[in-house]
Amino acid sequence: MANYEALRHLTIGQYIPTGSLIHRLDPRAKLVALGCFIVASVLAGKYANALLLLLLTVALVKLSRLHLRSMLATLTPVIPILLVMALLQLIFYGGASRSGGLNRLLVDWGPLHISGESVRVIVVTWARFATLFLLVTLLTSTTTASALTRGLEGVLRPLTRLRLPGHEIAMVGTIALRFLPILGEQLEAILQAQASRGVSETSSRWRFLDNARRMARMVVPLFVDAYHRAEELILAMQARCYHGGKGRTYLVSFTYRFSDYLAVALGALLVILVGVLQYSALP
């Protein structure tokens, strides 16, 4: 039986209020801290570093009182891709030095060279992927769309000097995020409607041509609907006299509190820590 509800497990972009400390952070501080985390995560290339970041992220999820498990459940469909990627890296990465240590060759059989190095790359990639995914989900589930726009706008403000439309970029980004769960629900409704009309759901994972046809039947109504929604959104924004960021004032003004400074400071510290660890002698 196909579970049409599965699509709603798409947690990116869905705000889930729990009133935690992370929910109450200033969106600008949250974005800056997130930026630091991402930089740290890209820097981290060692086991210790990557796992440290992953653990910290999980701790943050716990702190936000969100469900770690339902967040991770969203990742299930990506696992096959990750596996294929891991396999390719395992076989082709190479990079072994015959000197021993972590880089020693584990398997050397014909054209196949599996080194400690390629195992490391795989583990680090997976950890990095999970970290980034959790962080982005964390951001969107603890921040309302409007707060996120304001946050982005605040972060991009310095760039308006360079004639970069900060407000507009922020708006576009937020709308895109906001649409993700809506599209998910939409897709679910389409699949249900099609199943009701006898669209078969027993097609095998490996019948690509069938799947491509099924995909077209799903994607076409989804696009049509998305365009309709976009048009309606434009009308609604115009009807409420939206004219971009210039001269716009806000109902709520944000002020930094201690916890916000703390978040930014911790983020910066994390980057330094990871940087130091990365270039130190640790494995």
Add this chain to the structure above:
Amino acid sequence: MNEEIVSERRYSGAEYCALVQGLHHTYLAGTPLAATALSGAELRLRRGEIAALIGPSGAGKSTLVHFLNGLLRPTDKGRVIVFGQDTGEPSCDLTTLRRRVGLVFQYPHQQLFERYVGDDVAYGPRQLGLAGEELRERVRWAMEVVGLDFDSFVDRHTFSLSGGEMRRAALAGVLAMLPHLLVLDEATTGLDPRGRREVHALLRRLRDETGLTILLVSNDMDEVAELADHVTVLYEGRTVLAGEVHEVFAQRELLQRYGVACPAAGEIVSALREQGLPIAPGAITLAEAEEAIWQTMRP
């Protein structure tokens, strides 16, 4: 229509073609977004009747309807038996079930997926193995019966249709599969008054001529009073009232408590009665109200 189908539809069997007992359902159970949609829903559909499912928005009407063709299946509490099949059983044959239960969705654009109207209507029958002239005739029949002219609409792009035309096309696509039970989830909203009258007449004709069982999910009480034999009222996921249409609409105070209005004709009659006019209660359609008022005016 085909004699065979008619007789199969009227095949001897239980009195009810669908039975829902004590059904509970929670969306996204076990996640922070869990929402209870049904908590003790009951529904009985007699063969060959037009039944209505009413209730305020968010009462769980659409959710309940999704159980009837196996889009949702009872996991937690409750039983759903449709045409003798218990959909809670893992062995339930969903393909047969979905052929028998035609579901017309609330938003027609979600239901249309082929490029041309003709192809979309033909989709279901094609799945049933129809081809060639037989298929063409079936599509022609389904389109004409909902009031879409076959020759002028068959090659139109699905997404260039107007709202009302989309509704008709969606309905045609479901009717083309010759379902035994037709479920319309607010399928007449968005139609103009004439279109609505046409669809009403069509539903009556289908029921009378072919023995089709119809379940209407509707917020239009005049429509319900006009068409339905039996009414089920859903409130916060529970069935709070069910019975013959006149019986249900006689309970005005109760219905009001559940956020359901009475048909306009019924309201007029009770307003007149409150003014002291000796009109017989119980009218729910315009024709009945007219008759009741006429009776009091006659010497």
